[in-house]
Amino acid sequence: MSPPKVKICLTVNGRTYKRSVEPRMLLADLLRHELRLTGTHVACAHGVCGACTISFDDRTARSCLLLAVQADGARIVTVEGLAGDGPLTPVQQAFHESHALQCGFCTPGFLMTVTEFLERNPSPSEHEIKDAIAGNLCRCTGYLNIVKAVRRAAELIRRNQPGSSVPGQTSEA
Amino acid sequence: MKPPIFEYRAPHSQEETLALLTEYGDEGRVLAGGQSLVPLLNFRMARPALLIDLNRCTDFGYLRLEEGSVVIGPMTRQADAENSGLVREHCPLLAEALTYMGHPTIRHRGTVGGSLAHADPGAELPAVAMALGAEIILAKADGRRSLTPDAFFVDSLVTAIETGEMLCEVRFPVRRHGDRHAFVESGVRRADLAIAGVAAQIRVGPSGTCDKASLVALGGGTRPTRLTSVEAAIEGRNIADIDIGGVARAGREDVDPPSDLQATSEYRRDLLVLLTQRALKKIFGEEAET
Numbered sequence: 313m314s315p316p317k318v319k320i321c322l323t324v325n326g327r328t329y330k331r332s333v334e335p336r337m338l339l340a341d342l343l344r345h346e347l348r349l350t351g352t353h354v355a356c357a358h359g360v361c362g363a364c365t366i367s368f369d370d371r372t373a374r375s376c377l378l379l380a381v382q383a384d385g386a387r388i389v390t391v392e393g394l395a396g397d398g399p400l401t402p403v404q405q406a407f408h409e410s411h412a413l414q415c416g417f418c419t420p421g422f423l424m425t426v427t428e429f430l431e432r433n434p435s436p437s438e439h440e441i442k443d444a445i446a447g448n449l450c451r452c453t454g455y456l457n458i459v460k461a462v463r464r465a466a467e468l469i470r471r472n473q474p475g476s477s478v479p480g481q482t483s484e485a
Numbered sequence: 486m487k488p489p490i491f492e493y494r495a496p497h498s499q500e501e502t503l504a505l506l507t508e509y510g511d512e513g514r515v516l517a518g519g520q521s522l523v524p525l526l527n528f529r530m531a532r533p534a535l536l537i538d539l540n541r542c543t544d545f546g547y548l549r550l551e552e553g554s555v556v557i558g559p560m561t562r563q564a565d566a567e568n569s570g571l572v573r574e575h576c577p578l579l580a581e582a583l584t585y586m587g588h589p590t591i592r593h594r595g596t597v598g599g600s601l602a603h604a605d606p607g608a609e610l611p612a613v614a615m616a617l618g619a620e621i622i623l624a625k626a627d628g629r630r631s632l633t634p635d636a637f638f639v640d641s642l643v644t645a646i647e648t649g650e651m652l653c654e655v656r657f658p659v660r661r662h663g664d665r666h667a668f669v670e671s672g673v674r675r676a677d678l679a680i681a682g683v684a685a686q687i688r689v690g691p692s693g694t695c696d697k698a699s700l701v702a703l704g705g706g707t708r709p710t711r712l713t714s715v716e717a718a719i720e721g722r723n724i725a726d727i728d729i730g731g732v733a734r735a736g737r738e739d740v741d742p743p744s745d746l747q748a749t750s751e752y753r754r755d756l757l758v759l760l761t762q763r764a765l766k767k768i769f770g771e772e773a774e775t
Contacts, residue, residue, distance in 0.1 A: 315492045335493030335536065336486050347549035357487055358524035359591065360677070371564070371593040375524040382540055407611070409522070425590065447588035451630055 325393030
């Protein structure tokens with residue numbers, strides 16, 4: 313017997329959604345199946361690969377380790393919310409220029425992680441970059457171009473000031 | 486759906502939480518940061534009848550200095566403890582160990598209390614709690630009790646928390662004059678669960694004599710493991726007279742590490758000797774023989 317569904321109200325990429333969910337539904341599945349925001353990916357389902365990374369109340373979090381019911385009242389940003397309908401953010405642009413994706417499955421998670429990282433550490437060392445992305449796994453690229461992309465993104469952000477997009481700030485659509 | 490079916494409640498206070506724990510007994514499971522429990526739910530290795538979510542208890546996330554201890558509430562996030570000026574100044578071993586726990590995204594949700602209550606033998610905080618002699622406070626509907634880490638950590642993923650009880654606070658003693666610390670661990674990635682590690686704090690007197698040595702291994706057994714032989718070889722000795730290599734090797738007999746997919750028991754034993762050496766080199770610097 314399933315327990316009764318729980319009503320939740322949450323903001324995702326600046327839009328408010330009301331839904332009724334089973335307590336056991338993961339936030340990742342709510343985003344993907346209920347809200348059709350399929351940019352967030354589920355791979356390992358236990359928090360180690362980073363493909364499901366989103367921003368939850370202004371901090372990155374694993375959406376495969378959050379229940380949808382925990383998102384009631386929360387402000388969420390997914391990869392779709394980084395640029396919205398606008399141009400690619402500096403981080404996205406850098407990934408594109410640096411050929412830092414192949415199949416693209418891990419990319420949304422990297423974008424969320426890297427966007428937050430560069431906001432906190434705008435001029436990172438090589439070592440700091442590698443540490444920062446250690447929580448995101450990629451099976452295609454071998455990481456070299458991802459590291460290059462992070463450096464390039466830092467450069468673009470420095471040049472762009474102000475106007476860079478970071479989690480927590482959604483583009484006005 | 487990955488997790489199995491469960492009922493869900495999100496209490497707003499300690500009283501509400503304890504009432505639920507008392508009512509549901511072993512069928513209730515507390516959800517703190519979720520970074521250890523939700524994986525178990527997703528694998529269906531945990532099948533609680535009721536999930537008690539502490540994330541709506543707004544006064545559980547405290548961190549303060551009180552009577553010679555850094556006092557941390559049950560829902561204080563690892564990231565907040567790591568970034569806390571109080572922790573960095575008064576409990577630097579804890580501050581350093583926190584930077585090894587997963588990586589920032591995990592630490593945004595993971596809690597100090599939750600990591601202790603989960604009691605993974607490869608986790609950093611249980612070893613730090615034991616090395617520092619932290620006080621672990623448990624609450625039940627009818628009152629509280631305080632345990633030493635030695636009493637609290639029973640076995641792999643098993644603590645002394647009883648039915649109807651929850652971890653409600655942990656108190657880390659502040660560092661005293663002369664305390665030096667080191668935290669070392671080794672894993673496949675920095676962000677992964679460690680294969681083994683050492684949390685060390687040694688009090689060195691003005692003349693270079695070691696008054697007190699506390700070294701605890703993670704990954705050295707089914708619970709945090711005190712390196713008693715290493716401690717005995719250090720206490721009362723002057724740094725200049727300590728043979729770090731010899732002292733570290735003495736620790737081989739203190740541990741009984743598990744074998745698993747990551748590493749054999751022998752590998753962990755050897756690794757722990759190396760990590761103990763590194764920790765001691767960090768603490769003693771150039772003053773010791775190697």
